[in-house]
Amino acid sequence: MGTGHQHCQHRGANLAELADRLRRGARKLTGPRQLVLESLRHSRHPQTPKEIHAALAGQPCDLATVYRSLKVLSDLGMVQRFDFGDGIARFELVAEGRDGHHHHLICTRCARVVELDECFLDEIQQRIATANGFRAVTHKLEFFGLCPDCQ
Amino acid sequence: MGTGHQHCQHRGANLAELADRLRRGARKLTGPRQLVLESLRHSRHPQTPKEIHAALAGQPCDLATVYRSLKVLSDLGMVQRFDFGDGIARFELVAEGRDGHHHHLICTRCARVVELDECFLDEIQQRIATANGFRAVTHKLEFFGLCPDCQ
DNA sequence: TTGCTTGCAAAGTATTTGCACCGGA
DNA sequence: TCCGGTGCAAATACTTTGCAAGCAA
Numbered sequence: 001m002g003t004g005h006q007h008c009q010h011r012g013a014n015l016a017e018l019a020d021r022l023r024r025g026a027r028k029l030t031g032p033r034q035l036v037l038e039s040l041r042h043s044r045h046p047q048t049p050k051e052i053h054a055a056l057a058g059q060p061c062d063l064a065t066v067y068r069s070l071k072v073l074s075d076l077g078m079v080q081r082f083d084f085g086d087g088i089a090r091f092e093l094v095a096e097g098r099d100g101h102h103h104h105l106i107c108t109r110c111a112r113v114v115e116l117d118e119c120f121l122d123e124i125q126q127r128i129a130t131a132n133g134f135r136a137v138t139h140k141l142e143f144f145g146l147c148p149d150c151q
Numbered sequence: 152m153g154t155g156h157q158h159c160q161h162r163g164a165n166l167a168e169l170a171d172r173l174r175r176g177a178r179k180l181t182g183p184r185q186l187v188l189e190s191l192r193h194s195r196h197p198q199t200p201k202e203i204h205a206a207l208a209g210q211p212c213d214l215a216t217v218y219r220s221l222k223v224l225s226d227l228g229m230v231q232r233f234d235f236g237d238g239i240a241r242f243e244l245v246a247e248g249r250d251g252h253h254h255h256l257i258c259t260r261c262a263r264v265v266e267l268d269e270c271f272l273d274e275i276q277q278r279i280a281t282a283n284g285f286r287a288v289t290h291k292l293e294f295f296g297l298c299p300d301c302q
Numbered sequence: 303t304t305g306c307t308t309g310c311a312a313a314g315t316a317t318t319t320g321c322a323c324c325g326g327a
Numbered sequence: 328t329c330c331g332g333t334g335c336a337a338a339t340a341c342t343t344t345g346c347a348a349g350c351a352a
Contacts, residue, residue, distance in 0.1 A: 003257050004319080022177070023253050023284050026306090027306080027307095027352075028306060028307070028350085028351050029352075030306090030307060030308080030351070031308095031352085033307090039350095048341095049341085049342080050341085053315070055312085060309085061308090061309090062249070062308070062309050062310070063332095063342095064307075064309075064310080064311095064342085064343075064344085065307080065308055067342060067343075068307080068308085068343090069307095070344095082238050083234060084240075085234050085291055087234075087240075087316080087317085087340090087341075088341070089238070089260060089341085089342085090185070090342090105279060105280075105283055107285070114283050114285075114352095116279065121292075122277050124271050125294065128256060128267065128294055129256075129294075129296060132265050132298075132299075133257055133295075133298070133299040134265075134296035134298055134299070135296055135297045136296050136297050137256070137294055137295065137296030138291060138294070138296065139293065139294045139295065140236055140292070140293055140295070141237060141272075141287070141290060141292040142289075142290065142291055143276060143279055143280075143285075143288055143290045143293070144288065144289050144290065144291070145280060145285035145286060145287050145288030145289065146285060146286045146287050147284070147285055148284040149281075150289060151286050164308090174327095177331095178331080178332095179325090179326050179327070179330095179331065180326085180334070181325080181326070181331090181332060181333080182325095182326095182333095183332080184332090184334070199315095199316095200316085200317080201316085202309085211334085212333090212334090213333065213334050213335070214317095215318075215319085215333085215334075215335080215336095216332080216333055216334075217320075218317060219332080219333085220332095222318095223332095237317090238316075238317090238341080238342090239316070240317085267327085
């Protein structure tokens with residue numbers, strides 16, 4: 001939509017737009033949800049529910065509410081869930097109009113995360129889908145290794 | 152090794168070889184471990200600890216022991232762990248001499264699994280590792296979609 | 303007002319661990 | 328014999344859910 005300029009380089013949109021997206025989903029922009037959105041908006045990498053909850057220090061917000069907010073936001077496609085293979089869910093804000101699909105390079109020692117904005121599997125994925133008769137195929141891909149500081 | 156013929160097409164090796172691999176790791180081939188190995192050997196796709204435990208019906212074996220066996224086998228590189236994004240660990244037997252690296256195509260509706268034996272990311276992975284100064288880089292990749300029967 | 307939301311507590315599920323006893327090598 | 332392995336039960340960790348009260352629209 002014809003949103004004007006934006007003064008910050010946070011990933012995703014501004015609060016007003018986020019509120020709008022919520023309303024379109026027949027949801028309310030409540031205090032706790034604003035906090036969760038703010039927390040995600042200030043994060044460069046996927047955050048765990050616990051990390052988000054901790055970042056809300058001061059503001060009272062139950063951890064269960066963080067989980068519920070993430071569920072709502074996820075259903076509306078406003079946040080994307082990632083799995084780093086440790087059984088803990090991580091979430092990242094998705095920019096309006098995008099699908100949030102991308103990958104990460106994670107240091108197995110210090111947990112540093114590098115965002116990989118390009119996805120190089122479209123062709124391969126299409127080939128696999130066709131070869132096996134599958135449809136609506138997507139994929140999850142994450143890279144792991146030792147970052148420069150940890151080698 | 153000069154193993155003779157084998158009469159089954161289970162993935163991985165036979166019990167004798169598996170026992171040998173365990174001993175080389177200074178571990179014992181106990182009853183429960185045999186059961187876990189047998190269960191994995193008869194599975195074509197990654198199994199959850201619970202599924203493995205259930206497949207041991209009749210033979211008494213604690214679920215905790217299944218977890219501990221899988222840990223040992225995993226440390227010895229005899230089984231490979233996979234994550235299908237639902238927070239449940241799944242394990243597959245690795246053939247001797249192989250690293251077990253491969254991927255899956257999973258139906259999001261009926262959970263049917265297709266084994267994808269080829270890995271097509273070597274070049275891309277190398278490029279990403281170099282570009283970010285990472286070393287010993289690996290990756291986890293799984294495809295999801297609707298299988299022919301579920302479309 | 304109305305129905306979505308929240309806090310709090312309890313329940314669920316997956317996985318790990320302490321400990322005394324048991325059994326392969 | 329000896330040390331690793333096992334069953335059992337309890338403990339962790341992450342996530343979900345029931346319920347009565349609260350608040351955005």
